[in-house]
Amino acid sequence: MRGDDPASRAARWARRRTHAAGDWPAAALADRKAGQTVSVVLPARNEQDTVGAIVATVRRQLLDRHGLVDEILVVDSRSTDATARVAAAAGATVVSQDEATRGLPRLDGKGDALWAGLARSRGDLVVFLDADLREFDAAYVTGLLGPLLADPAVAYVKGFYHRPLRLAGGAEPDGGGRVTELVARPLLNMFWPELSRVVQPLSGEYAGRRAVLERLPFASGYAVETALLIDLVALVGLDALAQVDLGERHHRHQDNQALGRMSAQILHAVWSRLQRRGWVDGQAAPATLLTQFARAADGRQVSTTDISVAERPPLRDVAAAHRAAPR
């Protein structure tokens, strides 16, 4: 008998909706576009060392050679380095997060940069890539597009991979994804067990149909992936999600204090979704200040950060002035 508990549903979903990037060569995918357009969007804050190589690879292999990608957009997220110049030189259109959201309340971080990228891009399918990836391969993009171009029932595709942890003292082959393993995965298993087979819920590489993405709010900062995943299941259902094995991922690792702040934002996103489901008291409001301690020459240095999470409303509810002009 088919079990209908969340764990059984999750296992069935994983069997049906888990793919490998190698299943979709670029040339075969380009033939499947059938009039649809594809944007690749990279949120980037101080990524001058890596963004150029990623943009150049997508441009050369997928835009120029195969016509699979129609637009590469880098959202400059208040960088203080040469990110914008390097990205433009490599062949991307560059838009500033603040310019794209002018006239709206000022929000911070990656989630807002993604929303700005959705607003300023035009593709029917939108692929998001982190801009700090090292040893980037174009198969990241083809892999994420494959399920969307192969099956109209798929609305959103999440990347997964092995995640080595490379720190000054050496490397651990599967030590990466620390926030994923210590915070996001336990929470999702606890409250959304149907998502328990998503291998990398926090991966920054994913793709979706614009028609669906524009119906979702975007949480600010690093809460964005967790909130999107939870909201997507509610909006389109588990079977409209897919995941793709992209191999191995190398990126810049943040320190423990930064990951603590990321974790706090993820906890806020989860709390707000639990509240919307009526699982926490409607009057309760968690504190938004996080106090952390670091070693200092004269003892401990104390710092307090506001880790509150705000949201951009679904793009379809926002004035046309914030969107890219039609071609």
Ligand SMILES: O=c1ccn([C@@H]2O[C@H](COP(=O)(O)OP(=O)(O)O[C@H]3O[C@H](CO)[C@@H](O)[C@H](O)[C@H]3O)[C@@H](O)[C@H]2O)c(=O)[nH]1
């Ligand atoms: O204010 C910011 C901060 C980051 N970024 C960009 O967002 C991407 C991911 O940021 P990063 O600091 O590298 O995140 P990770 O430490 O790698 O965090 C992981 O987990 C996060 C929480 O889910 C996801 O947002 C990330 O994509 C995922 O890689 C990079 O291109 C950044 O340049 C911005 O655009 N604006």
Ligand SMILES: O=C(O)[C@H](O)COP(=O)(O)O
């Ligand atoms: O995705 C995560 O869990 C965090 O970004 C941390 O990743 P890392 O442990 O690979 O730095």
